[in-house]
Structure formats: structure tokens, C-alpha cells
Amino acid sequence: MGKRMILLAVSFLLFLSVQNKALAEKKEERNWKDENIYFLMIDRFNNGDKSNDFEADPSDPSAYQGGDFKGIMEKLDYLKTLGVTAIWMTPVVKNEPKGYHGYWTEDFYKTEEHFGTKDELKQLVKEAHDRHIKIILDLVVNHTGYHHPWLQDPSKKNWFHPYMEITNWDDQQNVENGWLAGLPDLNTENPETRKYLLDAAQYWIKETDIDGYRLDTVKHVPKDFWKEFSQKVHETKKDFYLIGEVWHNDPRYIAEYNKAGIQSFVDYPLYNEMVRTFRESGQSLSELQAVWERNKYYYKDPYTLGNFIDNHDNIRFVREALLKQEDPEKRLKLALTYLYTAPGIPILYQGTEHMMDGAQDPDNRRMMDFNQNKKIETFTAKLANLRQKHIALRRGEQQMIIDDGPKAVFKRKYKNETIYIVYNNDKKKHMIKFSGQDLKKHKLVNLLQDEEIKAKDNKVSVEMKGETAQVYILKENKMNLSLYAEIGIGLIFVSLLFLFFKRKKKK
Template identity: 80%
Template sequence: MGKKIIILGLSFLLFLSVQNKALAEKKEERSWKDETIYFIMVDRFQNGDKKNDFEVDTSDPAAYHGGDFKGITEKLDYLEKLGVTAIWMTPVVKNKERGYHGYWTEDFYETEEHFGTKEDLKQLVKEADDRDIKVILDLVVNHTGYKHSWQNDPEKKDWFHPQEEISNWDNQQNVENGWLAGLPDLNTENPETRNYLLDMAEYWIKETDIDGYRLDTVKHVPKDFWIEFSKRVKEAKSDFYLIGEVWHNDPRYIAEYNKAGIHSFVDYPLFNEMVRIFKQSGQSLSELHSVWERNKYYYEDPYTLGNFIDNHDNIRFVREVLLKQEDPEKRLKLALTYLYTAPGIPILYQGTEHMMDGAKDPDNRRMMDFSQNKKMETFTAKLGDLRQKHPALRRGDFSMIKDDGAKAVFKRTYRDETIYIVYNNDKKDAEITFKDKDLSGHKFVDLINEEEAKVKGGKIELQVKGETAHVFLLQEESSNPYLYAAIAAGGILVILLLVFLFKK
């Protein structure tokens, strides 16, 4: 009996040790580079509360369409199944008339009544947190709406820069002080104005417990403001995330704002290359790797950059493809595969997973259609699932091991996991063959199609259909993908058997 008790105790302690280690590793590893962000235009996502539908006109692309906080809350399960781990919402503060998009602030401390109350917003954040989904709010500190009441307040005449349009985009002072598209430009050099905006940013963190800000029009605000801003928000919440919009094609220019305390940026240089390469067949993928090499050099942590192929300011990717008279389904699958497997945080703009079309603003801001393309939704969810299951797709190094015209192979390795992403960006089927030092004694498991390919003589030969991409996990030839599950199940059975013997 004594031996039985000892064996049972040791088995139980071993089981607890393994479980605790796994939990500790999981907790330690989770960071912003592991997230997948879904970008929501609040007014155009889901109408969950008809009571706030005044002045709604779905036939007018520049009017409110009825989306709100309750609508987003209703769709959190949908987002979770899509593999989303964070949502970024367009500005939620009270806007001037027809400011459905949120960028024409009228009151920095109130929610837009078309979207719901602060309590609705807090409920959304809480229910998202219950699903381990982080919430990022879009924040504008560069300007107000066109007819903000401060402009008529004598005591706030110094809160704005003199009215002057931006005329020289190469002149940084003009970029920072000029009125963007005629919007009143806030004078953040004024201590009163600055303190108001800093207090406001801290207020929303403490009031709603959000997890991050997407910072609008970053380059139009002086860097010394961002230094103070980043310090304040981190004091309010230590792990608070800042991702900035610096709309520029030069990573050297963008990376300067890293030094001002902004962790991350939406990667416009990569966006430009992804759209150019994937909207039309036959393009080389080599420039995608070049962008990554530059990012590694210039940014503090390039793995936290936000990658995207669609947003609310540019025409939809699907429209770009249609203008080239290409197949939107094939082209979008290629682009999404790169979005989810390349270094950086994928940002999925609402509707991309349903292959939504759209021209210039406001046509690229159509009301979300959840039934448009279930096949593409399923494909996107699969990519989201793969990214969460395989750390190499979130944290792995990145190299291009084959660059042959429109055919390319990228490799990502993290610890003991290696993944190859294979692209045939041409219309014709092709054999893609390559060697790599890690191939011998291994096989390829296609994570999307669940097929296998064997390595022969230290090289792999793949028959790849035109306009397709494949994500391959490198696996030892003798390994069994269900081995660890079987071991775990066996361990549980042993413990149950010991318990049975102990009772006897």
C-alpha cells in the first residue's frame, strides 16, 4: 500500500509540474506581437440598437448607417471564431453632424450618441476581455471637427494654429501646423491644450479599461508631444499599446516616431508592396522580403508593426484586383496568406474576410455584409487559427530561400518549429523545387490542405497550382502528429489506474 501511495503521489506531482510549466510558458509568451487585429468602423459594422438610429440613411454613403457598440458586442463570438484576438475601433467620441467615421471630434469626453453610451462601451470592453480579445480605440489629437465650439471661445484662441492649409508636404513645420483638409489644427505646443489632450487620453483608459490606442495623423503632431503622451498612458496602464498612423513611404521617417515612445505603426511601405504584388499575377515577391530587411534595421521591434491589405482610407484590395481583370478570390487568398504568415501583426479590415469590394472613400466603407462570402470567411478563420497555434508564424525569424520570378519560398523558424510558406504567383501550374539544410529526414505537412509531401535526397519537389500558396510545417519523417496527445491520454489513464488500485 505504501508503494502505491508513493507512486500515486509522484505521478500526481509530475502531472502538476507539467501543467504548471505549460501555463507559465503560455502566460510568459503572450504579447502584442501574438495578436491578430480586426479593424472595425463602428457605424458600418453591426446595428445592435435601433433606439439610436436617428438621422440614419443607409442609401447615403456619407450618412450614419446605424452601427453601434451593442452591434459589435453581438458579434464578439463571430470575431473569436475568426481568430481575432484584438479589435481596433474608429473613434468613439462625440462627432459633428455626419461625422459617422469618428474623425471630426465635437466633444473629447463623450461617446457619439449614434454609437451608444459609455456604459455600452464599457460592457463591450468587458465582454471582449472575457473572450481574451483586447480593445484598441482610435484617437485623434491633431484636430477637431470643422465647427468645434472652441473656435468661438476667446479664452481658447491659442488652442489652434493659425488657419493655413498644408501646402508643402516636405516642410515638417507646415505638416505639423497646417490644417489638414481644412480641419482646425490643435496647437499642442500650448501647455493648456497639451494638458487637456493628455488628461483626456488617460481618462478613457481609466474609464473603460481599454488596451491600446491607434493614433491618427501622427506625423502632424510634434514628436515632443508624443514623448509626453506615451509616458502618460504607460503610467496609466503599463502594458498599454500604441500603434501610430504615419502615412509615409520611407521607413526611416516613420521609425523616428519609435524614439518618441510609439511602439508600433501601420506599415504603409509593406501595404504598398503587398497590393502591387498580389493584385496582379506574375509579380515577383522579392520586394516583400526587402521590406522586412529594412524593417529589421530601422524599427525597435518590427514584429509589432501592423500589416494590412485594406483600410478605410484606400480603395479595397478586391477593387484593385478587379481593375486588373484578375480573379479576386485567388488573389485575395494569396494576399491573406502573406498577411497572416509574415512577421508583424495582421490587421484585417472588416469585410475583407467576405471579399467585400469598394472604391475610394466613402465607397470603401460600406455596411458590413456577414453573408457575402462564407467560403472566404472560412479560409480567413483557418489562417487565424494557424497563426495562433504555431508560434513560428508569430515570432519566427524570416528568410526568403527561393526567389524565382513569380515563385517564392519563405522560411520561418522559432525554437524547434520550422514552417515554409510557398507561393506560386503565376497563372500557370509549376514545380517548385528547393534545398535547405533542415530538410533531411523530414516531411512537409500542409497546414491548410492537410496533405503531406516527402523530402527526397535533401530537397523537396512540390507541384503547385497557379495562383496558390501553401503553409508547410516541417516534421520529422518518423514523427506522429498525435504522439503527444496519446502520451497525455496515457498519462491520465495511468493516474486513474493508480487511483483505482489505491482504493482497492
């Protein structure tokens, strides 16, 4: 009877242990809201092939600098360590002279010779995929370069809108048909032009197996084009990601393109608030939550929006802090913490992880310096990898539970995981106190440094140095069922060994 009871107990405890482990290991299907995107300018990232450096001039910030596909391949392991799971690259297509940035298309079906061959691009995509990194290409369908051959082709006269400057940004027709910065505006209402552009978009997916497009100048192209575009690319590759650039401050305006089939956007309204909030100490964080509340209302899936604090079209965040006479390292750490812990997909612009400075274009597009600031690189990697490890930081609802001037506490919760992010955006040290029923019999474990804070009843007090942020995960004080089961199994195993040897000794 005793042996039977012991065997039953062992079986039951093993069952509990296996079930608990199975539940812990069960992962939800990964999708785009789980990615960490790194945005790089091909010409300004890394020079891996000196043979394509013709016309490169490091002394001229508006000329080619030498970056290429091979250079990116050389740095894939660097990006992997940085916590990057997707790379957005500036356009790869052949550009007219001086088009180092890729936005002056000369040929929609060839790669830019300064960057490398189509085969090298395919190899880059494959090597990225081998490291579980996705590739997003920048795509321009609104315009061509200033001197495109079609402009001299009489048969292509209807492929462009007649020359017209954009003078009224509130007039949608003027925005869509006008020549942005004098660039020839493609007539996507023309069936021939439309088919050509749609075919080219499908071509690069089929040829290279890329995973997404970042769509340039979305608001300058009619919505009915985007509907057909979305349909075509998703026919080509089902889980293809579209993230559009709709440079506008009103989410209602941007969300209209959501209805046109573009699933995500670089979030300019959030960018504006993040820069304003974190470039200068003493600012309230309440507007950041307000943006999130609006995003939930207007967008189909706000968790797929792209969050950023730097890009190639605006002055660098570090410069913003310097203009306010602030400590750029402290300010950048605060901004990066929000970037990686807020709802939405973080987009890190090359060099931000090294605290790169830069004024207006082209100064904000300096050649990447991989050794400039290893300290911030390590900090960025820690945040990025925390986001990958904790699903609440990728999919959790966000609540603002403390909104007290420069002091703030955000709560992210997804199923059984709860994370608190505590901010002191003031120069002075503060004790930040908050409460909640879920804190009872729990502790907060700091994910950025070695620290634990036990709740008293349902309250905690966090001492915060000036201009700092901390990320805490909620943990039970008591041992969980799995640990009990494992201890129980161990004790029973020891008991059985003891009985076995005792019986053997008697024999």
C-alpha cells in the same frame, strides 16, 4: 530484483513523459506581437440598437448607417470564431453632424450618441475581455471638427494654430501646423491644450479599461508631444499599446516616431508592396522580403508593426484586383496568406473576410455584409487561427529561401518550430523545389489541407497550382521521445497486469 527493476523503469518512463509534456505545454508570456487585430468602423459594422438611428440614411454613403456599440457586442462571438484577438474601432467621441467616421471631434469627453452611451462602451470592453479580446480605440489629437465650439471662444484662441493650408509636404513645420483638409489644427505646444488632450487620453483608459490607442495623423503632431503622451498613458496602464498612423513610404521617417515613444505603426511601405505584388499575377515577391529586412533595421520591434491590405482610406484590395482584370478570389487568398504568415500583426479591415469591393471613400466604407462570401470568411478564420496556434508565425524570423520570379518560399522559424510558406504567383502550375539541412529525415505537413510531403535526403518538391499558396510545418518522420515513453509505459503496465493475474492464479 525483477519487481524493483520494473518499478524503476516505470518511474523513469513516467518522469520522461511528464517532463516532455511539461515542456510542450510551457507557453511564453503573451504580448502584442501575438495578436490578430480586426479594424471596424462603428457606424458601418452592425446595427444593434434602432433607437439611435436618427439622421441615419442608408441611401447616402456619407451619412450615418446605424452601426453602434450594441451591434459590435452582438458580433463578438463571430469575431472570436474569425480568430480575432483585438478590435480596433474608429473614434468613439461625440462628433459634429455627418461625422459618422468619428474624426470630426466635437467633445473629447462624451461618446457619439449615434453609437451609444459610455456605459454601453464599458460593457462592450468588458464583454470583449471576457472573450480574451482586447480593445483599441482610434484617437485624434491633431485637430477637431470644422465647427468646434472652441473656435468661437476668445479664451481658446491660442488652442489652435493660425489657419494655414499644407502646401509643402516636405516641410515638417508646414505639415505639423497646417490645417489638414481644412480641419482646425490644435496647438499642442500650448500647455493648456496639451494638458487637456493628455488628460482626455488618460480618462478613457481609466473609465473603460481599453487596451490601446490607434493614433491618427501622427506626423501632423510634434514628436515632443508624443513622448509625453506615451509616458502618460503607460503610467495609466502599463501594457498599453500605441499604434500610430504615419502615412509615409520611408521607414526612416516613420521610425523617428518610434524614438518618440510610439511602439508600433500601420506599415504603409509594406501595404504598398503587398497590394502591388498580389493584385496582379506574375509579380515577384522579393520586395516583400526587402521591406522586412528594412523593418528589422529601423524599428525597435518590427514584430509589433501592423500589416494590412485594406483600410478605410484606400480603395479595397478586391477593387485593385478587378482593375487589373484578375480573379479577385484567387488574388485575395494569396494576399491574406501573406498577411497572416508574415512577421508583424495582421490587421483585417471589416468586410475583407467577405471579399467586399469598394472604390474611394466613402465607397470603401460600405455597411458590413456578413453573408456576402462565407467561403473567404472560412479561409480567413483558418489562417487567423493557424497564426494563433503556431508561434513561429507570430515570432519567427523570416527568410526567403526561394526567390524565382512569381515563385517564392518563405521560412519562419522560432525555437523548435519551423514553417514553410510556398507561393505560386503565376497563372501556370509549377513544381517548386527547395532544400535545407533541417529537411533531412523530415516531412512537410500542409496546415491548410490534408497533404504530407516527405523529404528525399534534404530536398522537397511541391506541386503548386496557379495562383495558390500553401503553409507547411516541418515534422520528424520518426516517433518522438514522448510517444516512445507512452508506448513503453503501456507495455510495462500490460506486463505487470499479466504478472499479477498469473501470480493470483497460482495462489
